[in-house]
Amino acid sequence: MSIQEQSASAPSASSLRRFLIVTISGRYLALDAGSVGGVLTIKELESGEDPAIQGVVERTISLVMQLGSSDVPTHPTTRVVLLADREMRGSIRVSDVHGMLEIQQSQILPLPPHFCGVERHWYQGMILFEKSIAMILNPTWVLEMHGRSDAGQERETPRSSVDAWAIGVSDGRTC
Amino acid sequence: MLRTGEKGQREATHSPSNCVVFSIGGRRLAVKTLEVAGISPWKPSIPVGSRTPFITSVVRQDQTVLPVFDLASLLRLRVRGNHPLCLRIKHPLGDMVMCIDEEMPVLHTLEPAAIQAYRGKDIPAEGSYANGLDEIPILAISQLGSCMK
Numbered sequence: 001m002s003i004q005e006q007s008a009s010a011p012s013a014s015s016l017r018r019f020l021i022v023t024i025s026g027r028y029l030a031l032d033a034g035s036v037g038g039v040l041t042i043k044e045l046e047s048g049e050d051p052a053i054q055g056v057v058e059r060t061i062s063l064v065m066q067l068g069s070s071d072v073p074t075h076p077t078t079r080v081v082l083l084a085d086r087e088m089r090g091s092i093r094v095s096d097v098h099g100m101l102e103i104q105q106s107q108i109l110p111l112p113p114h115f116c117g118v119e120r121h122w123y124q125g126m127i128l129f130e131k132s133i134a135m136i137l138n139p140t141w142v143l144e145m146h147g148r149s150d151a152g153q154e155r156e157t158p159r160s161s162v163d164a165w166a167i168g169v170s171d172g173r174t175c
Numbered sequence: 176m177l178r179t180g181e182k183g184q185r186e187a188t189h190s191p192s193n194c195v196v197f198s199i200g201g202r203r204l205a206v207k208t209l210e211v212a213g214i215s216p217w218k219p220s221i222p223v224g225s226r227t228p229f230i231t232s233v234v235r236q237d238q239t240v241l242p243v244f245d246l247a248s249l250l251r252l253r254v255r256g257n258h259p260l261c262l263r264i265k266h267p268l269g270d271m272v273m274c275i276d277e278e279m280p281v282l283h284t285l286e287p288a289a290i291q292a293y294r295g296k297d298i299p300a301e302g303s304y305a306n307g308l309d310e311i312p313i314l315a316i317s318q319l320g321s322c323m324k
Contacts, residue, residue, distance in 0.1 A: 113268045114242040114320050117226030133240055
């Protein structure tokens with residue numbers, strides 16, 4: 001599929017970073033372009049003949065389930081982002097793909113130091129995106145979840161993450 | 176020198192303290208005016224998957240992203256009103272915000288003699304003062320958040 005590119009700043013410095021911006025249940029997430037192997041629909045994935053991709057398809061996880069928000073519906077047009085980090089491969093289902101964003105390294109905001117739990121391993125920073133923010137996902141963390149799921153610990157990992165997000169939802173108010 | 180220092184300390188001890196008194200779920204709380212960075216209308220927060228107790232979302236204010244301390248959850252209360260306010264406080268790790276009731280906070284000047292130890296255990300407090308039958312805790316901002324020692 002074609003990915004619409006947008007540039008947030010003049011590409012003058014060598015410290016440009018590129019991220020694929022996706023949405024999962026209305027939350028913006030940024031994936032380092034270097035870890036993105038492609039974006040396909042489930043239909044495209046299932047009709048593919050590449051055994052390597054087929055293997056990844058079988059291991060497609062819903063990150064929504066890991067993060068504890070409402071699920072991304074699984075139908076033929078659902079987008080799947082293929083991820084790779086060193087020797088690890090996997091894929092995540094997303095609600096929407098917004099395109100590739102090119103920004104300066106200096107535009108990446110660190111996670112505020114007030115966050116001092118395991119989430120510091122989940123995110124690599126934040127990007128101001130539209131009127132919101134996109135959390136930069138750590139691909140290693142995502143792919144490690146694949147590994148744990150494969151090892152039969154699928155229940156344990158999502159539950160702990162769900163708890164974390166459930167706290168974030170608070171009592172259902174907007175604040 | 177010693178006498179001067181002692182006098183200065185006594186003066187500081189006897190100078191009135193200014194507090195901002197606000198409410199969450201109708202419960203009144205106070206924070207030192209010097210630790211308040213601003214008050215503005217509340218904007219919806221952005222959830223961040225987090226395991227840090229009571230800090231699980233952020234708000235964006237123009238080009239700044241601030242962590243939200245969920246004091247209402249800590250107190251097991253619900254923020255009141257359709258138009259809650261955003262209280263921005265100065266924390267040693269950096270500014271953070273709290274969602275508070277829509278009732279406009281008020282400035283309150285406290286004589287040192289009016290400040291007493293806070294008897295409650297529910298929130299970190301530097302002290303408290305009596306307001307009728309109510310005991311109003313003065314928040315110890317630096318102790319909010321589990322990262323703080």
